[in-house]
Amino acid sequence: MAIPHPRDIQVAVVDWLDERYPFTKAVDEALYQRVPNFANAFYYCFGGMVFILIVFQLLTGILLALYYVPDASGNPAPAYTSVQFIQNTVYLGWLIRGVHFWSANILIVMVLIHMARVYWTGSYRAPRELNWMVGVLMLLIVLTLSLTGYLLPWDTKAYFATEVTIKIAGSAPPAQLGAFIKEILQGGPVVGPPTLLRFFTLHVFVLPALIVLLMYVHFRFIRAHGISEPL
Numbered sequence: 001m002a003i004p005h006p007r008d009i010q011v012a013v014v015d016w017l018d019e020r021y022p023f024t025k026a027v028d029e030a031l032y033q034r035v036p037n038f039a040n041a042f043y044y045c046f047g048g049m050v051f052i053l054i055v056f057q058l059l060t061g062i063l064l065a066l067y068y069v070p071d072a073s074g075n076p077a078p079a080y081t082s083v084q085f086i087q088n089t090v091y092l093g094w095l096i097r098g099v100h101f102w103s104a105n106i107l108i109v110m111v112l113i114h115m116a117r118v119y120w121t122g123s124y125r126a127p128r129e130l131n132w133m134v135g136v137l138m139l140l141i142v143l144t145l146s147l148t149g150y151l152l153p154w155d156t157k158a159y160f161a162t163e164v165t166i167k168i169a170g171s172a173p174p175a176q177l178g179a180f181i182k183e184i185l186q187g188g189p190v191v192g193p194p195t196l197l198r199f200f201t202l203h204v205f206v207l208p209a210l211i212v213l214l215m216y217v218h219f220r221f222i223r224a225h226g227i228s229e230p231l
């Protein structure tokens with residue numbers, strides 16, 4: 001029996017899949033779209049850079065989660081020692097942690113530049129208002145990710161910075177609302193193990209899931225409107 005050429009196997013597999021669901025058509029529709037020539041101006045790149053940085057964050061975050069222990073009980077707390085272990089012992093742990101840290105910082109700068117570009121070219125105007133609003137939500141999520149991530153190393157700096165943040169949030173008027181926000185964030189009378197668990201849950205599950213969902217919506221909107229023209 002003649003050995004089939006790998007290409008024939010590939011065609012057969014793709015045909016088989018396409019008979020069950022129009023994968024080729026779906027991928028073509030998703031990937032191939034004519035982009036206007038003006039979109040190669042450098043200032044259209046910042047949204048894509050934000051996207052790449054978020055992918056970096058997801059990948060390095062998953063690697064950090066392999067070793068991080070969100071437990072602030074005991075002294076020294078496992079949360080603290082696990083971060084020290086990542087930094088000093090895990091193979092390339094310092095690099096993964098460093099990339100996560102620096103991407104987070106650069107991400108905020110890039111989001112602000114991207115937003116400034118959208119503002120400068122007036123791209124928030126009709127029909128793109130909803131996409132601007134989706135953007136504002138993503139900006140808030142990026143900032144909250146930084147805030148919640150800051151506590152996770154559970155060192156003195158993280159602890160007292162979070163205490164200050166929670167105090168600020170807790171001072172929101174009226175007093176009952178402030179006290180309620182503080183209680184929700186802190187999970188107890190002081191910043192302690194429940195606070196760490198809450199911040200960890202937000203940082204690792206809730207906010208990443210939300211931002212991935214919103215990025216999908218953002219990109220669907222961009223596809224629907226096409227990119228806005230320069231001034």
Ligand code: HEM
Pocket residue numbers: 043044045046047048050051054111114115117118121123124128131132133134135136138139142215218222225226227228229
């Ligand atoms: C945080 C994650 C974000 C990602 C991954 C993202 C990604 C992108 C990308 C790839 C584009 C295509 C054009 C370009 O890159 O300039 C774009 C366009 C756009 N973005 Fe964002 N963006 C984010 C945040 C924001 C924010 C914070 C705002 C505003 C508050 C915003 C508002 C818009 C609008 C209105 C457009 C359409 C612009 C046009 O058609 O010229 N985005 N975004």
